[in-house]
Amino acid sequence: MKKEVKLSSVAFPAPVYIVGTYNEDGTANAMNAAWGGICASDPPSIMVAVRPARKTFENIMNNKAFTINFPNEALMEVSDYIGLISGKKENKIEKAGLKTAKGEEVNAPILTDYPVSLECSLTDKLEVGSHMLFIGEIKRVLADEEVLDENDRIDVGKVGAIGYDPAGRNYILTNKVVGKAFCAGLGMLKKKED
């Protein structure tokens, strides 16, 4: 039986994107964003939605660049902290003891403690109600050697990324593989119509 529940922004799963940008003075800032997702294959592009009041909003507008860094469970505490206070109020990167490296392709800091990071160059933006959608072309994909398989492909099980549950405001694990895409439904595809 379907029931109508409270209207809100829910999706299962939502991601946890730690967005890296540079402040005007060259220090690094980070934001925890759950509103976003991949938005194109060619060129590889990702969207992250940011409220205008955020420090990250100013920084992306100024630098036309950002990084997306994916936290694992070990980085949950520090990633949540990043979401609890504004970069206008404290130097979160320093307080959290996170290391950064300047992007090679874009003017934004890679959070090198995170297992996978994307360097993104701002290509477009769109205002949607409370948020600005920043569209970034993915220029480089960086991963720790420990999360790669023998073909240098990222192994989702090794990344152990956490996601976000907007309904219950929980962090969730997203590393358990249960099937192969473009494969699980082949039997049904080949089934003759009744």
Added chain:
Amino acid sequence: MKKEVKLSSVAFPAPVYIVGTYNEDGTANAMNAAWGGICASDPPSIMVAVRPARKTFENIMNNKAFTINFPNEALMEVSDYIGLISGKKENKIEKAGLKTAKGEEVNAPILTDYPVSLECSLTDKLEVGSHMLFIGEIKRVLADEEVLDENDRIDVGKVGAIGYDPAGRNYILTNKVVGKAFCAGLGMLKKKED
């Protein structure tokens, strides 16, 4: 040690959105989309990225409406099948034996076998390379009673939604809660600066 890996659209996690739309003749169609995400809190809005060649593209353009339905593991096979063939070639809903109900707020079909569904009204769109980003205002959130907690809130563990791993093309489970957002980092927030 960070390593640069093959450039592609990767994110951990990506979702599995089964997008419901009506064809010109009133039959229902469904598409499997992993490029998308929540994009605003007010009004609650979601983005799904669709290639112009898709039947779903035409349908959203015609009806200015779509639903997003979240599959659990039991719906993995049928959801993958939906991603393997175009609605231009076969009636996927019928072949898969899925039930639908017309949205109350929008002209799009709810896939009632799915544990959680969103009724979305098209409010904007943006072309990003290979894909069109369709922005939908979420008008209704529907959930099976079995996935609700005692306060009628959606319980992510009960939903048992699957997500998508673009790097390995896997379906992943996203139902294991590992922490509370806006809480896990409180200790670090209160910690005095060194």
